[in-house]
Amino acid sequence: MAPxxxxxxxxxxxxxxxxxxxxxxxxxxxxxxxxxxxxxxxPFIIAGAQLIAAEYWQWVVILLQYLLTAFSLISLxxxxxxxxxxxxxxxFCLLSSGLSFSLLLDNMILTDSLxxxxxxxxxxxxxxxxxxxxxFSYVQALISGVLIAxxxxxxEGVAILSILFVVPFLVRAFLAKEKRWxxxxxxxxxxxxxxxxxxxxxxxxxxxxxxxxxxxxxxTVYLSGLVDAAEKDQKIFSGDEAIDVTAREKLKNYxxxxxxxxxxxxxxxxxxxxxxxxxxxxxxxxxxxxxxxxMLRMTIGHVTEKYATMAFRPIGTVREAGLWxxxxxxxxxxxxxxxxxxxDVGAFALVVGEMVERVIxxxxxxxxxxxxxxxxxxxxxxxxxxxxEVLVCFxxxxxxxxxxxxxxxxxxxxxxxxxxxxxxxxxxxxxxxxVLYRKKYSExxx
Numbered sequence: 001m002a003p004x005x006x007x008x009x010x011x012x013x014x015x016x017x018x019x020x021x022x023x024x025x026x027x028x029x030x031x032x033x034x035x036x037x038x039x040x041x042x043p044f045i046i047a048g049a050q051l052i053a054a055e056y057w058q059w060v061v062i063l064l065q066y067l068l069t070a071f072s073l074i075s076l077x078x079x080x081x082x083x084x085x086x087x088x089x090x091x092f093c094l095l096s097s098g099l100s101f102s103l104l105l106d107n108m109i110l111t112d113s114l115x116x117x118x119x120x121x122x123x124x125x126x127x128x129x130x131x132x133x134x135x136f137s138y139v140q141a142l143i144s145g146v147l148i149a150x151x152x153x154x155x156e157g158v159a160i161l162s163i164l165f166v167v168p169f170l171v172r173a174f175l176a177k178e179k180r181w182x183x184x185x186x187x188x189x190x191x192x193x194x195x196x197x198x199x200x201x202x203x204x205x206x207x208x209x210x211x212x213x214x215x216x217x218x219x220t221v222y223l224s225g226l227v228d229a230a231e232k233d234q235k236i237f238s239g240d241e242a243i244d245v246t247a248r249e250k251l252k253n254y255x256x257x258x259x260x261x262x263x264x265x266x267x268x269x270x271x272x273x274x275x276x277x278x279x280x281x282x283x284x285x286x287x288x289x290x291x292x293x294x295m296l297r298m299t300i301g302h303v304t305e306k307y308a309t310m311a312f313r314p315i316g317t318v319r320e321a322g323l324w325x326x327x328x329x330x331x332x333x334x335x336x337x338x339x340x341x342x343x344d345v346g347a348f349a350l351v352v353g354e355m356v357e358r359v360i361x362x363x364x365x366x367x368x369x370x371x372x373x374x375x376x377x378x379x380x381x382x383x384x385x386x387x388x389e390v391l392v393c394f395x396x397x398x399x400x401x402x403x404x405x406x407x408x409x410x411x412x413x414x415x416x417x418x419x420x421x422x423x424x425x426x427x428x429x430x431x432x433x434x435v436l437y438r439k440k441y442s443e444x445x446x
Contacts, residue, residue: 005109010034011043012050025209031260031267031276036205036216041153042111058109065106068117073098075124076422082131083389086437089429097422099314100361104321105418111155112415118151119161119419123396126168130392135176136169136183145193152194153201156215161419162194164402168395175388211274218277222284223259225410229287229298230254236287236294242269243279284410302408310414311368311425312361315353364428371431372397393430396423 011034014021021035049060073094080090105113122144129136148165152158166187173183198214206212223243230236230247231254237247243266250261266276288295322330331337331346334354341351372394378384379391400420407416 007034007038008042008046008109008111011038011040012046015040015043015047016050022204023208025205027209027272027274031263031273032216032219033273036209036213036273037219038217039111039153039156039215041150042114042155045114045154046109061109062107065113065117068114069098069102069106072117072120072124072422075121075128076426079124079127080426082128083393083426083430085426085430085433089433093422093426093429096312096314096364096425099317100312100425101310101317101414101418101421104317105415107321110415112418115151115155115158116418118147119158120422122147122165123168123399123419123423126165126172127392127396130168130172130175130395131388133175133177133388134172135179136172136186138186138189141186141189142193145190148190149193149197152197156217159194159198159214161403161406162191164399164406165190167398167402168392171391171395175391209274213274213277216273216277218281219263219273220256220259220280221410222280223262224256225295225298226280226284226287227251227254227259228301228411229291229294232297232301233291233294236291241279241283242266242271243283299405299408302412303404306414307404307412307417308365309358309361310417310421311364311428312357315350315357364425364432366428367431367435368397368400368424368428371434372427393427396420396427400424 011021014035025036026033027036045064046057046061049057049064053060076097077090077094080093085093102113102116105116126136126144129140148158148162152162169187169190170184173180173187176183201214202212205214226236227247230251237244237251243262246262246265246269250258250265252258263276266279267273271279316334319329319331319333322328331350334351337347337351337354341348372390375384375386375390376394379387384390400417400423403417403420404412407413
């Protein structure tokens with residue numbers, strides 16, 4: 001299991017043990033008490049699975065994740081059809097989306113799979129409606145908002161990332177044949193379920209702790225970004241505040257274990273989890289004011305070339321999924337295989353296969369990064385008539401980079417891009433198809 005998994009299973013155990021956690025957060029039990037550090041949604045799913053299947057509960061959760069992923073791929077397939085991708089290209093997009101990273105996350109007890117599936121469904125269905133020039137109704141907005149609110153109960157970061165939905169929603173309002181102002185007003189309705197859920201969650205925490213917050217995840221999220229920045233600029237923690245002094249004492253290798261050590265030390269000094277989260281958050285934003293270049297360097301440093309290979313990696317994903325399902329990898333890592341590639345035919349084939357998939361992924365990613373911008377410029381110059389296609393693709397492009405840099409500002413992992421990678425695949429392949437086939441769309445698509 002991943003390290004985060006134990007936090008969710010521990011919360012689930014508390015749920016099954018009784019209702020005490022509803023009124024007592026046990027802030028004095030440690031630096032990161034489970035019920036304030038994690039959202040309750042995923043633990044409730046685990047607890048339900050344990051009641052249904054006892055020791056086989058993991059398979060119930062995994063089956064649920066596979067099911068929701070299947071629904072998200074159906075929505076993605078509808079978008080692929082609406083964009084006019086050729087059948088083989090569309091099939092490749094679906095295969096790549098299903099096997100590139102979601103396969104791995106579907107087999108893990110983590111929140112990423114469920115949250116990503118909801119994102120893909122909402123964004124795909126909105127993009128389809130935009131291409132069809134349909135207005136954004138209040139009912140559709142509320143349904144989408146409820147889905148996002150449910151995803152928020154699973155993963156807190158959804159609340160911040162939901163702001164990015166404004167871009168594709170505005171594009172939909174602009175493209176609608178009628179009721180444009182109605183569509184703009186519906187955007188506000190979309191956020192109502194999330195705002196209500198957030199306020200209820202905060203009120204619940206305030207009632208049992210005296211502090212108003214959703215979770216205290218900020219205590220490690222923001223501090224992780226600060227530690228990454230401090231590795232290049234030790235002046236980040238040069239102040240006299242408790243967090244600065246403690247960080248200077250604990251930081252040696254600038255690792256996540258030291259982030260936890262800082263939290264533990266501050267807890268020993270009398271700070272409880274909500275206060276630790278506030279300390280980390282305040283220090284983070286102060287550092288952007290005092291050391292903007294160092295914080296910017298940290299953010300850019302989080303975006304590496306490995307994110308360009310996420311668009312197509314079936315071999316690597318099957319290998320990693322095998323590790324989580326069976327406890328061991330079906331074959332060694334790429335670097336290990338290279339050592340014996342000229343001595344073993346199987347190793348040679350796997351190395352060549354991974355090299356090919358990396359090249360394919362990079363080509364798709366380059367197309368995705370560049371082509372929507374070219375299309376937008378040509379549209380502004382009046383040289384590209386497919387207004388709907390261009391604006392919808394650009395909106396999804398904007399959401400992708402919004403998610404990327406929102407995480408890069410603090411801490412970025414490949415799994416965090418799962419909600420948007422399918423769109424990079426589809427748009428990247430659409431750009432390649434346009435270049436290869438030079439196909440002009442009929443007037444019904446303009």
